[in-house]
Amino acid sequence: MSQQLPPLTALRVFEAAARHGSFTKAATELGMTQAAVSYQIKLLEERVGTPLFLRKPRQVVLTETGSRLAPAVGDAFNILGEAYAAARAGSGGTLCISTVLTFASNWLARHIGSFQMRHPAIAVRLDTSSHMVDFAREEVDIGIRSGDGAWPGLVSHLLFRAQYTPMLSPRLADSIGGVKEPADLLKLRILDPTDVWWKRWFELANVPTDSLEGRPDTSMGSQAYEANAAMAGQGVAILTRKFFTNEIAEGRLIQPFDLLGDDGHAYWLVYPEARRNVPKIRAFREWILPEIADFGG
Amino acid sequence: MSQQLPPLTALRVFEAAARHGSFTKAATELGMTQAAVSYQIKLLEERVGTPLFLRKPRQVVLTETGSRLAPAVGDAFNILGEAYAAARAGSGGTLCISTVLTFASNWLARHIGSFQMRHPAIAVRLDTSSHMVDFAREEVDIGIRSGDGAWPGLVSHLLFRAQYTPMLSPRLADSIGGVKEPADLLKLRILDPTDVWWKRWFELANVPTDSLEGRPDTSMGSQAYEANAAMAGQGVAILTRKFFTNEIAEGRLIQPFDLLGDDGHAYWLVYPEARRNVPKIRAFREWILPEIADFGG
DNA sequence: ACGACCCATTAAGAGCCCTTATGCATAGGA
DNA sequence: TCCTATGCATAAGGGCTCTTAATGGGTCGT
The missing domain is CATH 1.10.10.10 (Winged helix-like DNA-binding domain superfamily/Winged helix DNA-binding domain)
Known part of the structure; x- marks a missing residue:
């Protein structure tokens, strides 16, 4: 009709x-x-x-x-x-961010406040579901993903590479008279010794990894938990450096060596190409890129 | 804004x-x-x-x-x-017709009823203002005009030529023993002897027009009035034949001669080209053309 | 009477929108 | 699991509407 x-x-x-x-x-x-x-x-x-x-x-x-x-x-x-x-x-009212849990808990949660201060009119909703969001099927504005940055139809901005390095509390380091060389770490309790990052990092450091075998599995499934354990002095954790710049600056963790592992993947800010100029997306992009860049070297 | x-x-x-x-x-x-x-x-x-x-x-x-x-x-x-x-x-509700007065009073007034019978949903409004209507400036749907049929931008349908001939009442004709030849008319009172139609018609009939001169001017300014006078037996009028087919059929007027004068102009139905298919205009056209054609020879 | 203003008209060109054809993904059935 | 049907996305191309530009007519104000 x-x-x-x-x-x-x-x-x-x-x-x-x-x-x-x-x-x-x-x-x-x-x-x-x-x-x-x-x-x-x-x-x-x-x-x-x-x-x-x-x-x-x-x-x-x-x-x-x-x-x-x-x-x-x-x-x-x-x-x-x-x-x-x-x-x-x-369409400018709510910014819906789909992000990997690690990034949400280790970085976004502590920084999103400054975005909200700058853009009080934009409400932020976080979606930390684990599957990779499909912008055509879900009402999501931007995503933060771990991968190689090649997603067709999406714009990708590199946030930072996932470089890892051991971290521990100052007190724990002192307890063994300081951590002078990589092998010293093996004197301590290794948080999640089954993590492949440990094996790779010790290999980069030319330290035999035999003694990692057989240690109790203390995996907690998330860097955030392991970082908390490390700050509590319960052991040494291998963590994504960028996530803990604050803790290092505040002295709650120390990074004993500059040596960084790199497994090749990175964190990316992504959104559909067609929407690059949507105000709230532009606002977020223009906030997070400098924020990440300023954020520790 | x-x-x-x-x-x-x-x-x-x-x-x-x-x-x-x-x-x-x-x-x-x-x-x-x-x-x-x-x-x-x-x-x-x-x-x-x-x-x-x-x-x-x-x-x-x-x-x-x-x-x-x-x-x-x-x-x-x-x-x-x-x-x-x-x-x-x-837009189909009211049909506004701008028409020359002569046509309105002598023909349309007596026939429009059959159009309204056939199209009861269309209200008809007659506008007999004397100036030539400009379709762009007035809310008029169709016009009936006297002229040569050449108006740019308008569709023109010939209704009939303005052919004239003398008419009188049967009683008046009898009073002089019948009208046998054109010259007989001069024995009667001529209604509006100054009308150029008289002179031309007598010339067509090969009758000297000298005696038309000096007769009292009985012009009434409108065929309708002169026709009424003729029907009342007050004289002989020269009239547009088509307008009085009815009166002749009913015996109220007679047309003594077949001879017709023709001054070249005619009555036309006109409307804007762009509106030829507007329903009410189409309805009127499809009513009046056969109606006029059927209407006496 | 002339200029200013407004609308109508015309021809030619640009840009949009639609169509055709194809690909991809999912859901349902065998 | 494979196959088919369904539904949307995409690319390329052409038709066609619409715009632009230029011109003319008509009226009002000076």
Whole structure:
């Protein structure tokens, strides 16, 4: 039951012309030429079957039919305009971030406050579901992902590489007279000794990894938990360095060696290419990139 | 303060898609391809700045933004559609005829009833103002004019030529023992002897016109009045034959001679070319042309 | 009477929108 | 599990509407 709607552009032109009582002024408002207005009105008149304007010497005036049509058209366009504007504005209201849990708990949770301070009008919703979000199927604005940065259709900004290095509390280090060389770490309890990062890091450091075998599995499943254990002095953890810059700065953890492991993957900010200029996405991008860059070397 | 309205065609497509929850069905309803719907929705989403649909496996569902936008757009299009339909229908309601007075009083007044019988939904308004109507400046649907039928931008249908001939009442004819030849008329009182038609007609009839000079001027300014005078037996009038076919058929007037004068002009039905298919105009045209043709030879 | 203003009209060109054709993903059935 | 049907996305190309630009007519104000 299609309503057989009239040519909509013609209606819009008609509405403006009716409001102004002038084709020229309507043309100016709509950013087109007077000839275009004249053409569109004539088109609409032919569709309706009757003139809508009487062409008087220095002005045009609505015919009876025209004056019945005009207010309704005006109302309709007002509704349309308001709804559209609301949708446009509303689309800036909530920023939905889908992020890997590690990043959310180790970095975002502690920094998102400064984003909210800067953009109080943007509500932030975090979605830490584990699956890789599909922007076409879920209402998500931006994602933070771990991977190689190559996702078709998405813009990817490198946040930082996932470089890892051992960390422990100062007190624990002191307890063995300081950590001077990598092998010293083996004197301590290794948090999650089954983590492949440990094996790789000791190999980078040219330390035999035999003694890692057989140690009790203390895996806690998350860097955040292991970091807490390390800060509590319960052992030495191997952690993503960037996540704990604050703790190091505050002296709650120390990074005894500059040596960094790198498993090749990284954290990326991603969003659909088509939406790169959406205000809230732009706002987040322009906040997080400098924030990450400033954030420790 | 232009509202910066969205692309209207895209909105119409969006409205249909939202209603159906399917691009394919929306395409069917709108009579276009699914690809076109997809294109328009994408366009609109880019303008709005946020997706309006989530693409689920076998269907599309509105996002939050989309579901806020949809009802308002639906309302707006309903208003638009109704107003447009009303204007379209309303344009068929009244037929305004601008006509020369002679035609109105001598022909139209007696025949218009049959048009109204056939089209009871069409109200007829007659405008017998004397100036030649300008369809661009006045709310007039059709005109009946006297002239040569060449008016740019207008369609002209010949109604009949303005052929004139003497007419008188049967009683008056009998009073002089019948009118046998044109010269007999000069025995009678000539209604409006200054009318150029008389001179021309007598010339056609090879009758000297000298005796027309000096007769009292009985001009009444209108054929209708002169016809009434003739029917009352007050004299012989020279009249447009077509206008008085009825009176002749009913025996109230007689046309003593077949000889017809013709001053070259005629009565025409005219209307703007662009409106030839407007229902009420078509209805009038399709009524009057046969009506005139049937109407006496 | 002349200039300013406004609308109508015309021809030519640009840009949008639609179509066709194809690909991808999912769901349902065998 | 494979196959088919369904639904949406995408790319390329062409038709067509609409715009632009230029011109003319008509009226009002000076």
